[in-house]
Structures are given as C-alpha cells and as structure tokens.
Amino acid sequence: MTGPPVESPATSAGRQPVWSAEGSGWRDRRMVPVAIVVWVSCLSTHALFEAVMDHYARPGPSHDAEVRPPWVPIAPVVTSATGVLGVLGVLGALGVVSFMGVSSARRRLRGAANADGVRHPSRSVRHPRPRSWRPLWCGTVMTALGVLGTAALIGGLATLGADVVRWHDPAAAAARQGAVTVVVTVRVRSPAVASMRRTSDCQAEVVVRAMDVRGVVRSSGATALLFATGSDCGVLRRGSGIEARGTLERARFGRQPLWFTVIGGGIGLREGPTWLDSANNRMHDAFFAVTGRLSDQGRVLVPGLTMGLLGQDHVGDGTGGDASRGEAPPVDATYARLLEERFRRSGIMHLMAVSGGHFSVLGVLVRRTGSTLHLPRNVVAPLQIIAYLLLAGAMYPSDSLLRAVVMGALVSWAWLMGRPAQAVSALSWTVVAVLILDPGMSRSLGFALSCSAVLGIALYARPMARMLGARMPGALAEVLSMTVCAQAFTLPIQLLMEPEIPLLSVPANLLVAPFVDIATLAGLLGMVLAPCAPALAYPPIWVSSVMTAVMERCAVWLSDGSMATMPWAEGVRGALAMAVIEIAVVIVLVLWRRRLRRRDAAGHGRWAPHGWQALRRWLGETRSMLDGT
Amino acid sequence: MLRRRGAAEAGPRTRFTSLHAVIVILLLACALCASLTMLVRQSMNYHAVHGQGVGSGQRATEPRRTGEGAGSKASADSAGTGAHAGTGAGADAPAGETAQPSATPNPDPSTTAAPAAGSPATAAPGNGALDLNAASAQDLEAIAHIGPVTAQRILDHRRSIGRFSSVDQLLDVKGIGAKTLEKIRPHLRVS
Numbered sequence: 049m050t051g052p053p054v055e056s057p058a059t060s061a062g063r064q065p066v067w068s069a070e071g072s073g074w075r076d077r078r079m080v081p082v083a084i085v086v087w088v089s090c091l092s093t094h095a096l097f098e099a100v101m102d103h104y105a106r107p108g109p110s111h112d113a114e115v116r117p118p119w120v121p122i123a124p125v126v127t128s129a130t131g132v133l134g135v136l137g138v139l140g141a142l143g144v145v146s147f148m149g150v151s152s153a154r155r156r157l158r159g160a161a162n163a164d165g166v167r168h169p170s171r172s173v174r175h176p177r178p179r180s181w182r183p184l185w186c187g188t189v190m191t192a193l194g195v196l197g198t199a200a201l202i203g204g205l206a207t208l209g210a211d212v213v214r215w216h217d218p219a220a221a222a223a224r225q226g227a228v229t230v231v232v233t234v235r236v237r238s239p240a241v242a243s244m245r246r247t248s249d250c251q252a253e254v255v256v257r258a259m260d261v262r263g264v265v266r267s268s269g270a271t272a273l274l275f276a277t278g279s280d281c282g283v284l285r286r287g288s289g290i291e292a293r294g295t296l297e298r299a300r301f302g303r304q305p306l307w308f309t310v311i312g313g314g315i316g317l318r319e320g321p322t323w324l325d326s327a328n329n330r331m332h333d334a335f336f337a338v339t340g341r342l343s344d345q346g347r348v349l350v351p352g353l354t355m356g357l358l359g360q361d362h363v364g365d366g367t368g369g370d371a372s373r374g375e376a377p378p379v380d381a382t383y384a385r386l387l388e389e390r391f392r393r394s395g396i397m398h399l400m401a402v403s404g405g406h407f408s409v410l411g412v413l414v415r416r417t418g419s420t421l422h423l424p425r426n427v428v429a430p431l432q433i434i435a436y437l438l439l440a441g442a443m444y445p446s447d448s449l450l451r452a453v454v455m456g457a458l459v460s461w462a463w464l465m466g467r468p469a470q471a472v473s474a475l476s477w478t479v480v481a482v483l484i485l486d487p488g489m490s491r492s493l494g495f496a497l498s499c500s501a502v503l504g505i506a507l508y509a510r511p512m513a514r515m516l517g518a519r520m521p522g523a524l525a526e527v528l529s530m531t532v533c534a535q536a537f538t539l540p541i542q543l544l545m546e547p548e549i550p551l552l553s554v555p556a557n558l559l560v561a562p563f564v565d566i567a568t569l570a571g572l573l574g575m576v577l578a579p580c581a582p583a584l585a586y587p588p589i590w591v592s593s594v595m596t597a598v599m600e601r602c603a604v605w606l607s608d609g610s611m612a613t614m615p616w617a618e619g620v621r622g623a624l625a626m627a628v629i630e631i632a633v634v635i636v637l638v639l640w641r642r643r644l645r646r647r648d649a650a651g652h653g654r655w656a657p658h659g660w661q662a663l664r665r666w667l668g669e670t671r672s673m674l675d676g677t
Numbered sequence: 678m679l680r681r682r683g684a685a686e687a688g689p690r691t692r693f694t695s696l697h698a699v700i701v702i703l704l705l706a707c708a709l710c711a712s713l714t715m716l717v718r719q720s721m722n723y724h725a726v727h728g729q730g731v732g733s734g735q736r737a738t739e740p741r742r743t744g745e746g747a748g749s750k751a752s753a754d755s756a757g758t759g760a761h762a763g764t765g766a767g768a769d770a771p772a773g774e775t776a777q778p779s780a781t782p783n784p785d786p787s788t789t790a791a792p793a794a795g796s797p798a799t800a801a802p803g804n805g806a807l808d809l810n811a812a813s814a815q816d817l818e819a820i821a822h823i824g825p826v827t828a829q830r831i832l833d834h835r836r837s838i839g840r841f842s843s844v845d846q847l848l849d850v851k852g853i854g855a856k857t858l859e860k861i862r863p864h865l866r867v868s
Contacts, residue, residue: 075689082701136706191698198702202709213716218723233839258839265842269719319836484708485715 079476089203090490207487248275272306287325334578346593354571356402360384393607395553429464448498471506504537567595
C-alpha cells in the first residue's frame with residue numbers, strides 16, 4: 049500500500065473518462081487468460097491425440113480406416129458430440145452456480161448499502177466482514193473457474209473433433225499406409241510459390257476434394273501441399289480446380305499434414321478460378337511484371353513488403369522470365385537467399401510477413417476518407433471491413449494475415465457498435481474464435497508470433513513509451529517501446545524456429561521504422577495500379593524500392609560480423625529458458641524502479657530534470673524566449 | 678470491496694461479472710457448435726461417398742469413367758500446357774498413364790462385363806440416357822420432373838463433389854427424394 053494508484057482519484061472523480069485512453073478501455077484483460085487456456089488446451093489435446101494414435105496405429109497398416117467397419121468414421125464425431133452435450137450441461141450448471149453465488153452476495157451487500165447510506169466503512173461496521181467478503185470471493189473465483197474450465201473443455205473438444213475428422217479423412221488414411229499413387233481433384237488455395245523441395249519447382253496449398261485410389265472415388269476435405277515441376281506450375285492458379293495424378297504421402301516437415309507430388313504432366317485444369325480470384329491473379333502477375341524492372345533488391349523486397357511474398361518465390365503462370373515478352377530473368381537465387389538470411393539475422397524478417405501494419409494503414413485511410421466525405425459511422429465501418437477483406441484476399445495467404453484480418457474486422461465491428469477499440473480484448477477474442485473454428489492454428493508458429501507481438505504491444509507499449517518519453521524524443525520512445533515489447537514477447541517463439549538471438553534487432557527495427565510505412569503504402573498503390581496502368585504503377589513501386597534499399601543497407605550492415613546473433617539452446621527448453629530470463633529481467637526492473645520511486649518520494653520533492661528532460665526544457669524555454677523578442 | 682470497484686476501474690479489468698461470464702460461456706459454446714457442425718458435415722461427406730464408393734455398381738462403372746476422365750484430362754492438359762510445345766507423344770503419355778491406375782486393379786473380365794454386371798443404377802439406362810457428369814442445365818431440364826431449379830442444384834452438387842460416381846448420389850441433392858429418383862433414373866447414367 050506504499051504506492052497508491054495515482055490515476056484512480058482523477059478517473060473516478062471525473063466519471064466520464066471511464067472509456068478514455070487512460071481508463072479501462074484499452075485495459076480490458078479479462079479474455080487474455082481465456083485465450084491462453086484455449087490455446088494450451090488445443091495444443092495439449094492435439095499432443096495427446098497424436099500420442100494415442102501413434103500408439104494405436106503402430107501395429108501396422110491393418111488398423112487403417114480401409115478395413116474398419118463403415119460406422120467407424122462417424123462414431124468418434126458422434127461421441128465427441130455427446131461429450132459436448134454432457135459438458136455443456138456441466139458448464140451450464142457451473143455458470144448457474146457462479147451466477148447464484150455472486151448475485152446473492154451482491155444482493156446482500158446492496159441491501160446493506162441501501163440500509164446505511166453510501167459510506168463504506170459504516171457498512172463494514174454494521175455487517176461483520178467475514179459475512180460479506182466470503183461469498184463475494186467465492187463468486188469471483190467460481191466465475192473465473194467456470195469460464196476458464198469452459199474454455200479448456202471447449203478448446204479440447206474442438207481439437208479432438210478436428211483431429212478425429214482429419215484422421216479419418218480418406219486422403220490422410222491413404223497416406224498413412226505410405227506413399228500411394230492416386231488421382232485427386234483439388235482446389236488451389238494459395239498462389240504457386242517456389243518449392244522448398246529440390247525435386248520440384250513449385251508448390252501450392254490445396255484442398256483435396258475427391259480422391260481416386262485404385263478405382264474407388266472418395267470425397268475428402270484434407271489440406272495438402274501440392275508440388276509440381278516445370279510447365280505444370282502454370283496450371284496452379286489460386287482458386288482453380290484441378291485434377292492431378294501423383295503421389296500422396298505424409299508430410300515430412302511443415303504444418304500441412306500431407307504432400308502430393310504431381311507426376312510430370314499429370315495435371316489438368318478442371319475448373320477456372322472465380323472472377324475475383326482471376327482478377328487477383330492478374331493483379332499479382334502485373335505487379336510482378338512491374339517489379340521485374342527494379343534492381344535486384346527491389347525485385348526481392350518490394351513484393352515481400354507489399355504482399356508477403358518474396359520476389360524469388362513468385363512462380364506466376366509458369367512462363368517466368370520469358371525473354372521473348374521482355375521480362376527480366378529470375379532473380380539470382382543465391383543473392384535472394386543471402387538477402388533473406390541477412391534480414392533474418394538482423395531481426396527484421398517480420399517485415400516480409402503481412403500483418404497488422406497493412407491493415408492499420410488501410411483502416412486509417414478508409415476512416416479519414418469517410419470523415420472527409422461526412423459519411424456516417426455505420427457506413428464507414430462496414431466499408432472498412434470490406435476493405436480489410438479485399439486486402440486480405442490480395443495478399444499472400446498466411447496465418448499472421450488471418451490474425452490481422454479477423455482482429456481488424458472485430459475492431460471495426462466494435463466501432464460500428466459504438467464500443468471503444470480494445471486491442472487486448474479484440475486479440476483475445478480473435479485467438480479464441482480462430483482456435484475453436486480451426487484448432488490446427490494452435491500449432492502455427494506464424495499465428496503465435498503475430499498474436500504474441502500484438503499482445504506485447506497492446507499491453508506494454510504505451511506505458512513503456514510514456515516512461516521512456518521522459519528520457520528521449522516522443523517518436524523515438526514510441527518506436528523503441530513497440531519494438532522492445534514485440535521482441536520480448538516473440539523471442540521465445542522465434543527461438544523455437546531458429547535457436548539464435550538476433551542481438552541487433554532493436555537498432556535494426558529503429559533504423560528501418562521510418563521507411564516501412566511509406567514503402568508499404570507505395571507498394572500497395574503500385575499493386576492496385578499495376579493491372580490497369582503499368583506505366584503509372586512504376587513510380588510508386590520505384591519509391592517503394594528506394595525505401596527497401598535503405599532496409600537492405602541496414603540488413604547488410606547489421607548482419608555482418610559475428611556479433612549479429614548469439615546461439616541459444618534449441619527447442620522448447622531454449623524457449624522456456626528465454627521466457628524465464630525475460631520474466632526475471634522484468635521483475636528486477638520493476639523492483640528497481642519501485643526502489644527509485646521510493647527514494648524519490650523520501651527525497652521530498654527534490655526534483656531535478658535530467659538528460660533529455662533538461663534538454664527539452666531548455667529548448668522550450670529558449671524557443672519561448674526567442675518568440676517573445 | 679465492491680464499492681471500490683469504481684476506483685479500481687483505472688487499473689486493468691480482470692474480473693468477470695457473472696453476466697459477462699455467462700455470455701462468454703455461451704459464445705464459446707456457440708463457437709464450438711459451429712466448429713463441430715462443420716466437422717460433422719465433412720465427416721458425413723466421407724461416409725456417404727465411402728458407402729457408395731465400395732458398392733458393386735460403382736466399381737462396375739469405374740473403368741469406363743476413368744478412361745473418359747483421362748481422355749478429357751489429356752485434352753485439358755494439352756490445352757493448358759500447349760505453350761510448352763508438348764509434342765503428340767508428350768500429350769499422349771499422360772493419358773495413358775492416367776488410365777493405368779484404375780485399369781490395373783480391376784481384372785479384365787469385369788471391364789468387359791461391366792454394363793451387364795452392374796447394379797440397377799447402371800443396368801437400367803438405355804442408350805438415350807443422359808450422362809450426369811457431362812449434362813448441362815438445359816439437358817437436365819429436358820427430363821420430366823426436373824425443373825430449372827433442380828437442374829441448377831444438380832449442377833451445383835456436381836461442382837461440390839467433383840463428379841458423380843453413381844446416380845444414387847442424386848439423393849443428396851435438395852429436392853430429389855427416393856420417388857423422384859426412381860422416376861428420373863431411367864433417363865440418367867453416370868459415365
């Protein structure tokens with residue numbers, strides 16, 4: 049009780065700033081534990097399921113779905129559905145219990161308050177404390193337990209259902225028996241990109257619709273990574289339905305569970321993409337045609353920054369680098385790989401993934417346009433959501449993009465409803481909704497990175513910027529605090545991907561920060577213009593490439609030398625160790641600050657500006673003096 | 678304690694009121710229901726095709742089906758990859774290859790005896806029967822008991838499942854029940 053909350057008298061006296069920036073508007077953290085519990089529950093249920101199924105499937109292929117009676121595929125779903133019903137009953141009971149507990153406690157307290165006026169102390173005198181606090185305490189804990197328990201159960205059940213269905217999917221069942229040659233009908237879900245395997249040229253994410261194994265056609269819903277070679281890549285356009293013959297097998301690495309390798313030439317288009325998809329594909333092709341005129345770094349980085357797809361990964365319509373049409377040859381692969389590595393080493397690789405930045409820029413743009421045209425909120429907010437969806441469709445699909453679009457839509461919806469934007473709450477709901485509807489996302493590192501970065505920024509960037517603002521210019525403090533918060537929260541996850549700490553990531557991010565927004569905006573403008581007016585699209589894209597040139601210089605400069613990164617323990621152990629170290633550092637800093645503050649308080653108002661504060665004060669005084677003369 | 682909540686608003690909000698807790702629980706349950714509904718639908722889909730896929734009628738029609746499929750694919754192939762100068766031999770090769778996987782596991786006798794040994798679904802249609810996998814909306818509308826709406830639904834269903842492997846799959850189309858199916862069955866076939 050030594051450090052009384054400074055803001056509380058002001059906020060409670062003013063009454064209206066409940067939703068102001070300093071009020072609870074951005075500090076609604078109730079859903080954070082719920083989101084964490086759902087995530088943990090999804091992960092652990094999946095791990096358990098995998099362990100059980102591995103054990104179950106070990107005896108051999110005889111356990112496969114092929115030989116099971118036909119009721120088996122449906123049975124687990126039915127069981128899980130009945131489980132849900134049972135669980136919902138329990139949850140309902142829990143909810144009612146907590147509701148009863150709290151409401152009865154509240155009623156009692158309210159009755160007491162009405163009986164003896166407003167003053168709190170008098171109430172506690174008349175009613176002995178134990179009688180009033182126990183039910184309230186019980187109610188709070190019961191409510192929290194009820195919600196968290198529900199979250200855990202629902203996350204677990206959703207994962208179980210998804211895993212069971214995935215397990216019984218004919219494509220997955222066939223692949224479990226080893227590589228099989230099948231004819232599949234698939235829908236292409238992502239643009240074709242350069243393959244990560246040496247044996248093929250391109251890859252694309254697909255959803256298997258039907259599969260023909262030895263003359264038996266079965267429908268499927270499995271997602272797979274399709275690999276193709278040579279001119280087959282030209283058929284892989286986003287949104288098209290294709291029929292292909294090839295080998296289906298379990299993925300050896302990566303998040304997609306299945307790999308389908310097309311046998312050369314065994315691919316055919318069955319259904320063209322929808323008009324929206326083909327417009328999108330045309331836009332991408334035009335955009336890459338324009339970026340092809342840039343320098344090498346621009347060709348790699350501008351598409352990466354604009355749409356989350358590095359230049360060297362673009363495959364296009366299979367005629368890439370066609371000299372007869374005046375197109376540039378493909379980017380030098382070694383240079384591109386080296387550049388990517390440099391970005392990673394200097395800790396600014398996140399710029400190459402589309403995330404919140406694009407959406408906030410677009411959101412502000414739509415909102416400003418709306419307010420200029422005096423459009424009402426209930427027109428602008430839906431427009432904003434539509435703009436987000438269009439933007440998401442135009443980008444290279446990724447898990448961080450999903451996070452950004454869902455969260456952006458939630459915030460816009462909240463705005464439409466007249467609620468304040470609560471980043472932490474919106475993020476938590478995004479996580480909960482995405483994980484329950486697609487439990488596989490809990491294992492996506494991209495999604496985890498995006499969420500934890502946003503959580504760090506939403507929770508601590510503002511207080512930290514305020515704290516640092518006393519010691520450095522405001523803009524610098526803002527960028528620095530955002531970078532540090534995001535880095536601190538994402539570092540353990542980054543270590544899971546690559547056991548190296550990018551030591552210079554904070555200075556690198558500070559250096560590139562001023563250029564990112566301009567490069568993104570210019571790139572997006574160029575992308576929109578590219579299909580209709582390539583000549584007009586070139587100037588903004590060129591501007592974007594100038595900005596990326598600065599980033600490239602920073603990356604080259606900072607990643608040189610052995611000091612750029614520090615090796616770290618691998619795997620979960622390393623990540624946990626880093627998390628523990630970070631928490632320890634934060635605790636030490638907080639204790640240190642508290643001690644300093646106590647010393648200041650003991651010093652009875654002996655306050656002297658120091659460092660930046662003194663300089664700023666001096667500057668201000670000088671300016672006012674000069675203005676006066 | 679309760680009275681101090683007003684003052685405590687300045688700090689982060691971490692405590693659920695019971696009403697909010699109930700709302701959150703209900704929303705979570707709704708999300709779970711949505712998720713499970715999608716999963717059950719997907720699972721039903723496997724089940725349906727699984728049941729028909731192993732049926733004798735389907736197997737009997739299989740060789741013809743994939744033969745044509747491969748043929749059409751080869752044409753699509755040569756159209757799609759015409760730019761890379763696929764020679765005649767190059768364009769033919771995939772067709773031969775694609776026909777293989779379905780032809781090999783089925784013993785030859787069944788291939789030749791297919792129309793005769795088929796289930797009612799394949800035995801009934803005469804020569805004038807319409808191929809469900811190739812029919813257009815107009816073709817379907819020409820059949821009695823099929824209107825423009827049903828024809829469109831059949832086409833939509835065909836698009837969603839890829840292709841029909843049996844006439845019985847029409848039962849999955851909204852608006853076609855067992856009685857209607859028996860009436861229209863003689864006019865339809867699946868190749």
